[in-house]
Amino acid sequence: AQSVAQPEDQVNVAEGNPLTVKCTYSVSGNPYLFWYVQYPNRGLQFLLKYITGDNLVKGSYGFEAEFNKSQTSFHLKKPSALVSDSALYFCAVRSSGNTPLVFGKGTRLSVIA
Amino acid sequence: DAGVIQSPRHEVTEMGQEVTLRCKPISGHDYLFWYRQTMMRGLELLIYFNNNVPIDDSGMPEDRFSAKMPNASFSTLKIQPSEPRDSAVYFCASSPLGAGALSEQFFGPGTRLTVL
Numbered sequence: 001a002q003s004v005a006q007p008e009d010q011v012n013v014a015e016g017n018p019l020t021v022k023c024t025y026s027v028s029g030n031p032y033l034f035w036y037v038q039y040p041n042r043g044l045q046f047l048l049k050y051i052t053g054d055n056l057v058k059g060s061y062g063f064e065a066e067f068n069k070s071q072t073s074f075h076l077k078k079p080s081a082l083v084s085d086s087a088l089y090f091c092a093v094r095s096s097g098n099t100p101l102v103f104g105k106g107t108r109l110s111v112i113a
Numbered sequence: 114d115a116g117v118i119q120s121p122r123h124e125v126t127e128m129g130q131e132v133t134l135r136c137k138p139i140s141g142h143d144y145l146f147w148y149r150q151t152m153m154r155g156l157e158l159l160i161y162f163n164n165n166v167p168i169d170d171s172g173m174p175e176d177r178f179s180a181k182m183p184n185a186s187f188s189t190l191k192i193q194p195s196e197p198r199d200s201a202v203y204f205c206a207s208s209p210l211g212a213g214a215l216s217e218q219f220f221g222p223g224t225r226l227t228v229l
Binding site for chain 1: 117146155156158161169204206217218219220221222223225
């Protein structure tokens, strides 16, 4: 079975500081990993994905994520946080094929000016 | 493309009433997913379709819930009778077949359901 863990319900960071939102996964076979963001009263928006290749993946709005196979992690990062980055962030995984994504519970990011 | 379209955006109803949520996936997408989001349980997959055929409905909480996809451009999620614990945001998502595991899912804006 596939699963995703986001160990932090809430992350607070000052504007301009680097941010990290953590994600670990469990899957049999090769993982396909995704990050989504949800702004208030909106649907989930795709940020980035890891399929294969370079372990550092760059996505929308200056976000990037690092795939670490030995630690089964896929942490989301941004060098300099903006207040507008405040939102709910979801990590998701699938192992193969056309199966639905399995989502973590989400981490609420709050960037303080 | 307008993206995934859901209606209504908000629904307030009384316990015992029938509720129907609607979804129009992105044109050309072969997969359609229904999710429910609550504070307590996060984002739960209820059911998903491939080429209008239900593939896995193991996430549907009870027989009160049913979903249909009569054609490639329309799906409904029905709750009958509704209960207060059904209050949640319901999301529809779609994805294309060709990319397989590589493809992200595209989400609609959601329907916020409140059952009084």
